[in-house]
Amino acid sequence: MRRPRSAAPPLPTGPTIRTLGGAIVGKHRMPDPDEHENPGGDSTADRGDADSRADEQPPRPAGRGRVRILALLVAAAAAAALTAVAVASRADTPAPNAPAAAAAADATDTAAETDQVVAPASVTGAELAALPQETTFADLPTAPKDPAPDQQPGGLVLHPKTAVPLYRAPGAAAIAALPPTQLGSDTWVPVIGEQPGWAMVLLPGRPNGSAAWLYRDDPRVDEARTPYVLRVDRAAYRLELVKDGATVRTWTVGVGKPVSPTPAGRAFVLASIRDTKPTFSPIVLPLSMHSDTYTTYGGGPGTIAVHTWPTDGVYGKSSSDGCIRVPPDALTTISRDVPLGTPVLIR
Secondary structure, three states, X not given: OOOOOOOOOOOOOXXXXXXXXXXXXXXXXXXXXXXXXXXXXXXXXXXXXXXXXXHHOOOOOOOHHHHHHHHHHHHHHHHHHHHHHHHHHHHHOOOOOHHHHHHHHHHHHHHHHHOOOOOOOOOOHHHHXXXXXXXXXXXXXXXXXXXXXXXXXXXXXXXXXXXXXXXXXXXXXXXXXEOOEEOOEEOOEXXXXXXXXXXXXXXXXXXXXEEEXXXXXXXXXXXXXXXXXXXXXXXOOEEXXXXXXXXXXXXXXXXXXXXXXXXXXEXXXXXXXXXXXXXXXXXXXXXXXXXXXXXXXXXXXXXXXXEOOOOHHHOOOXXXXXXXXXXXXXXXXXXXXXXXOOEEEEO
């Protein structure tokens, strides 16, 4: 934006100009050129003779001193004119920071455009009811894949209070509905990506590592934050409980046998099931991960779970059909302290 033009400052004044004896001189009297031409003519007779001769002769041209004075005056006038032009030019010139201000304005406009929330595609109640339910029994091969299965999420988790649509991308068509409960527990899904007004979440169904976009500004969606992460090292048979970035507990665990390995990737604690008549574990914690070997198992869809085992010989070995077998104290701690939706990193 161009600055308002300011009034030009007054031009600088030069030496005091005054008239002395008919000749324009500076602060000091300039000698008459004729005095230099007649340096010894000081008597009255000489001056009288000169006056009489001046009456008889044509006027002589001005001496060199007067020429220099006139030249100085012309130069001063020219300098004053140039100064006025320069001042006017500076007033018309944009301020030095004008390009920066324009660039900053453009950057602000770009940021505002980037922060704009994409509106979700409209889904009626009937259309929502007709969408496939995204549960541990679901299989949604067209769902987006987890873009970073080795990275730890930030801990943000979302809960739909009622069924809400899941989208392939912000502004795209809905591909499924996320129900408010899973296996009798509230549905909490971890956020693995964000855009203004939107969250990319892991899904509880097949295939492993499925994800979708949930409209985060939907009033039907609650959010919370979990400080925990479960890390499973299959080769080391180790389970770590991490809180706020620090490992607080470590246990030796059992994992899947070579014919039915525990899948690797990023999952989350999906539900908590208490068995009133347990045969091997009083509590089972299903994950969002599924067996790559079994499509069904014990009447279920082959869901991988965290649970304990009646004997200690299974820990530190590849001993299960894919589940993660943990000592009783590990199960007690995890089921008591770790919220649903907590990420589980399996490597």
